[in-house]
Amino acid sequence: MNWDDETDTGTAAERLVAPAADGEDTAVEAALRPKDLSEFVGQEKVRQQLDLVLKAARQRGATADHVLLSGAPGLGKTTLSMIIAAEMGAPIRITSGPAIQHAGDLAAILSSLQEGEVLFLDEIHRMSRPAEEMLYMAMEDFRVDVIVGKGPGATAIPLELPPFTLVGATTRAGLLPPPLRDRFGFTAHMEFYEPAELQRVIHRSAGLLDVEIDTAGAAEIAGRSRGTPRIANRLLRRVRDYAQVRADGVITREIAAAALGVYEVDSRGLDRLDRAVLEALLKLFGGGPVGLSTLAVAVGEERETVEEVAEPFLVREGLLARTPRGRVATPAAWAHLGLVPPGPAAPGSGQQGLFGP
Numbered sequence: 001m002n003w004d005d006e007t008d009t010g011t012a013a014e015r016l017v018a019p020a021a022d023g024e025d026t027a028v029e030a031a032l033r034p035k036d037l038s039e040f041v042g043q044e045k046v047r048q049q050l051d052l053v054l055k056a057a058r059q060r061g062a063t064a065d066h067v068l069l070s071g072a073p074g075l076g077k078t079t080l081s082m083i084i085a086a087e088m089g090a091p092i093r094i095t096s097g098p099a100i101q102h103a104g105d106l107a108a109i110l111s112s113l114q115e116g117e118v119l120f121l122d123e124i125h126r127m128s129r130p131a132e133e134m135l136y137m138a139m140e141d142f143r144v145d146v147i148v149g150k151g152p153g154a155t156a157i158p159l160e161l162p163p164f165t166l167v168g169a170t171t172r173a174g175l176l177p178p179p180l181r182d183r184f185g186f187t188a189h190m191e192f193y194e195p196a197e198l199q200r201v202i203h204r205s206a207g208l209l210d211v212e213i214d215t216a217g218a219a220e221i222a223g224r225s226r227g228t229p230r231i232a233n234r235l236l237r238r239v240r241d242y243a244q245v246r247a248d249g250v251i252t253r254e255i256a257a258a259a260l261g262v263y264e265v266d267s268r269g270l271d272r273l274d275r276a277v278l279e280a281l282l283k284l285f286g287g288g289p290v291g292l293s294t295l296a297v298a299v300g301e302e303r304e305t306v307e308e309v310a311e312p313f314l315v316r317e318g319l320l321a322r323t324p325r326g327r328v329a330t331p332a333a334w335a336h337l338g339l340v341p342p343g344p345a346a347p348g349s350g351q352q353g354l355f356g357p
């Protein structure tokens with residue numbers, strides 16, 4: 001299953017640090033998913049709020065309000081939707097916006113829901129317009145109008161639906177049309193995780209995978225996981241392989257660092273592509289500003305790959321800035337690659353004339 005457009009592009013799909021799930025993730029993630037709110041690490045505020053929403057609904061014997069979860073891929077949106085279903089003792093149906101191209105597709109799903117069922121709609125912002133409009137009514141009145149026939153003779157047949165809980169997920173809530181956003185009773189934004197939280201995720205997963213890991217080993221993997229539990233779990237599996245083949249199976253800081261060195265994931269979680277972009281920016285263009293197309297040619301990648309795959313993380317980490325004049329490296333970028341930024345150009349050196357405004 002593809003969770004994000006960001007990773008559709010070439011090299012991006014095979015990255016160890018891609019936030020979207022690959023085939024192996026999908027196969028093993030089920031075993032690592034927290035089953036209830038108490039097992040769900042971090043996101044303290046979201047957890048507390050959700051706990052109240054669910055407890056209150058349970059006390060009233062009602063179906064929980066519709067929930068909108070926004071946040072980057074791999075932060076736990078699918079996991080939370082499953083937890084919502086489990087806490088409500090309800091079944092769950094999982095689908096995604098791109099899978100619903102016609103209103104009829106949605107009508108078929110909605111009309112087969114059981115009372116209280118949780119419908120998880122991933123990438124809800126990518127649903128077709130007619131399906132979206134059908135969803136408005138379904139969310140508000142638990143009713144849909146099924147259109148029978150075509151043209152002037154078409155008639156709308158109202159269809160009652162059992163009460164259900166829609167859990168919508170999106171990478172950015174801002175992408176949703178306000179009428180859709182307003183129909184959610186509870187909206188939560190998922191943040192990237194702190195290293196200490198990822199460390200807990202890693203310890204928990206190591207326990208489930210029956211892998212021995214010490215605190216420093218977990219910290220080393222956490223620091224390279226880009227704030228994302230899915231990446232933390234994936235790196236843990238690769239480090240486990242290394243520890244098993246090259247050492248005695250126990251994950252220590254040295255083993256984690258050596259293993260992730262082999263996979264070219266550096267101490268801050270940058271991979272080969274991220275580093276290539278930064279290195280080109282620093283070494284070839286003196287830290288910028290340089291245009292995106294030029295930078296892409298310099299690293300031999302498509303413009304979109306650099307812009308959508310490498311840059312968001314570099315910007316988030318404060319290593320690169322997008323300015324109207326082009327991409328610029330920050331002092332932290334020079335420090336991370338162990339390079340010294342060039343001093344101001346000497347007067348009359350010609351630099352100003354060539355690269356100045």
Ligand code: ADP
Binds near residue numbers: 077
């Ligand atoms: P999303 O739907 O946001 O892309 P998922 O819910 O599929 O992300 O989570 C990806 C993986 O990360 C899952 O296997 C899950 O085990 C793990 N995970 C996500 N959030 C947490 C968390 N808060 N605590 C523990 N594991 C988590």
